Amino acid sequence: MTPATSTQSELAAGSDAAPVPKGLSQTQRAVRDLREMIVNNHLPPGSNYLETELAEMLGMSRTPVREAVIVLESQGLVESRPRRGVRVLPLSARDMEEIYEVLTELEAHAAERAASAPIKAADREAVETALRDMDLALAGDDREAWAQADKRFHDLLVQLAGNGRLTAIVDSFNDQVHRARMLTVRLRPSPTKSNQDHRDLFNAILAGDAAKARALHVRHRTEAKNLIIGLLESHGFHQV
Amino acid sequence: MTPATSTQSELAAGSDAAPVPKGLSQTQRAVRDLREMIVNNHLPPGSNYLETELAEMLGMSRTPVREAVIVLESQGLVESRPRRGVRVLPLSARDMEEIYEVLTELEAHAAERAASAPIKAADREAVETALRDMDLALAGDDREAWAQADKRFHDLLVQLAGNGRLTAIVDSFNDQVHRARMLTVRLRPSPTKSNQDHRDLFNAILAGDAAKARALHVRHRTEAKNLIIGLLESHGFHQV
DNA sequence: GTGTGTGTTTATGTATACGTAATAATATGC
DNA sequence: GCATATTATTACGTATACATAAACACACAC
Incomplete structure (x- = not known):
């Protein structure tokens, strides 16, 4: 839904090629799937999920889930609260x-x-x-x-x-x-x-x-x- | 697929207080310190660092460093490239x-x-x-x-x-x-x-x-x- | 020299282990 | 019954383990 924009200038050294990842990493998959579920209302606003739950839902360990949550948090879609789980942010x-x-x-x-x-x-x-x-x-x-x-x-x-x-x-x-x-x-x-x-x-x-x-x-x-x-x-x- | 702890929003409930963390977490510290170093030019634009290096610099393990990098990446300050380390983004x-x-x-x-x-x-x-x-x-x-x-x-x-x-x-x-x-x-x-x-x-x-x-x-x-x-x-x- | 193949090194992605602080549960006192 | 103290549970933050694929080096053929 939100393609990341690549507007980055390469350093003078023309050595670098685009670092094309063949298959998505677990973190990328988690970001994609969670965002999809959130914007399409499958994870309703205000609902809370423990990291473990999300990990189980997505079939991966907590590590990539945590990383994905940070991304989604920076996009204003969720909020991670110390011991209350990850909350899908409602809009007032x-x-x-x-x-x-x-x-x-x-x-x-x-x-x-x-x-x-x-x-x-x-x-x-x-x-x-x-x-x-x-x-x-x-x-x-x-x-x-x-x-x-x-x-x-x-x-x-x-x-x-x-x-x-x-x-x-x-x-x-x-x-x-x-x-x-x-x-x-x-x-x-x-x-x-x-x-x-x-x-x-x-x-x-x-x-x-x-x-x-x-x-x-x-x-x-x-x-x-x-x-x-x-x-x-x-x-x-x-x-x- | 475990159901959410509380799929019900705790909306109206004014129960929540601010989740005040007493001391910064390692991740927060990493974000603060790295940003500080980047904007003040202590980590020069275009320079690269392995996660391990940053972890050692900051006196913590790779985990919080990775999380901090994701935050800084979303702010456009660094770029993490598969096997080339974390690069401080130069501005053209x-x-x-x-x-x-x-x-x-x-x-x-x-x-x-x-x-x-x-x-x-x-x-x-x-x-x-x-x-x-x-x-x-x-x-x-x-x-x-x-x-x-x-x-x-x-x-x-x-x-x-x-x-x-x-x-x-x-x-x-x-x-x-x-x-x-x-x-x-x-x-x-x-x-x-x-x-x-x-x-x-x-x-x-x-x-x-x-x-x-x-x-x-x-x-x-x-x-x-x-x-x-x-x-x-x-x-x-x-x-x- | 240039290209290709093979072996080695190593940075990363991900899983897992683990201590701790926060919460819940229980017991205790009045 | 209500408040407080005590214990048990557990979710998270962080460290660590580990397999894998990328980069590198080197050997070899031509």
């Missing part, structure tokens, strides 16, 4: 606000940047496809497909900015709110306006109107945030 | 660009936010002190003291935005460029203009002019970035 409305604030800012900046440079044909095509998929999903009222295409659209825009660190942060924060989005995507009204927003935004980018792209993105994300938080509260969720 | 001009791009955006946003809310007297006082310290350091031409007060000023502004996640990212990115800043702070011309920038910026915040605060901050950081990158290049550093 306040957490959502914080995350969306950063997300809005960085994504809007990416949109601004994308508008300031010419778009490669392949990139443009990929975005157009995402837009079409969103319309298709909307027509068929397939909310999961819509959410997936929506994510793809926003991810592509961020990548257009060409800043690996920015992409990494956005990916990580998106993971953190994924649960809330999937929960509300079925509760919200049909995202017709959202699709229109996307088109307007991309048009602004294509037109090279950076200021408009930024403004549209900020508005789009702000509305999305308010919608999600409102839905969660009106349905009685104080934590997700 | 491109890396600086990426980091400053995120930093500029998030700090400018923080300034904008700070301008949109009333400032508490204590906060205002703290910022004023930082400003005074910068002037004092400038008068005495104490570059280290100036850099320290400058950092304090910017940190305070970010905290005024009241977003913990934003603060965490900015802190982490500041760590990554700390080396470069300290290296150039002695090479750059006297930061007279910088001090004036700071005052103008803070005045805009106090006046509640969010747009101006943002614009000033963007300009300030952009100039700082160009200054640093220019200095590094003109002095022949391609990596720091």
Whole structure:
């Protein structure tokens, strides 16, 4: 779900090649599987697990589990508390606000940047496809497909900015709110306006109107945030 | 597959107190000490260390060292490569660009936010002190003291935005460029203009002019970035 | 000299061992 | 019954053990 970005410069010595690992290490597997289980709500927010339990669940010893937990902790998905186990972090409305604030800012900046440079044909095509998929999903009222295409659209825009660190942060924060989005995507009204927003935004980018792209993105994300938080509260969720 | 100890969230329960650890764990100590050594250039960029070496340096076994390395890796300070040891990541001009791009955006946003809310007297006082310290350091031409007060000023502004996640990212990115800043702070011309920038910026915040605060901050950081990158290049550093 | 094969060394990934501090359980006193 | 002291349990932090695969060295063929 979150591909690690490789934006690292190699030292002057051109000696080093990429250290390609053939099969995933246990730690990497643990990170992947645990993240997958957390963002897809298989490990519910607020639940606790002992290291031993996780190790048994994943069929490995405690060592790689501990290492994976550190990674996930740094991504804000879990919290490891001395003797109470590893806790899947729930999101409060306040957490959502914080995350969306950063997300809005960085994504809007990416949109601004994308508008300031010419778009490669392949990139443009990929975005157009995402837009079409969103319309298709909307027509068929397939909310999961819509959410997936929506994510793809926003991810592509961020990548257009060409800043690996920015992409990494956005990916990580998106993971953190994924649960809330999937929960509300079925509760919200049909995202017709959202699709229109996307088109307007991309048009602004294509037109090279950076200021408009930024403004549209900020508005789009702000509305999305308010919608999600409102839905969660009106349905009685104080934590997700 | 053992079920979770308590698959039920202990949400509402205000039962939990802060899990205060009396003495740092070895892992925490390793994180603190290694970070300290890295940002202060005691472990030079590009240098490699075997886990065993670090363990010996820190007087502990490999286990906590490995855990610390994972943390520092997630903060972009080191890279652990399969059989080549832990490498202190050097920063290229491109890396600086990426980091400053995120930093500029998030700090400018923080300034904008700070301008949109009333400032508490204590906060205002703290910022004023930082400003005074910068002037004092400038008068005495104490570059280290100036850099320290400058950092304090910017940190305070970010905290005024009241977003913990934003603060965490900015802190982490500041760590990554700390080396470069300290290296150039002695090479750059006297930061007279910088001090004036700071005052103008803070005045805009106090006046509640969010747009101006943002614009000033963007300009300030952009100039700082160009200054640093220019200095590094003109002095022949391609990596720091 | 260049390339290939074989043996050796060793850094790492992972499992396991183990002491300790925190929690739970039990007993004791009032 | 409730509070406190005492003991037992156990989850974790850390050290250690160990197998494996990568890097290295060296021999050999051409």
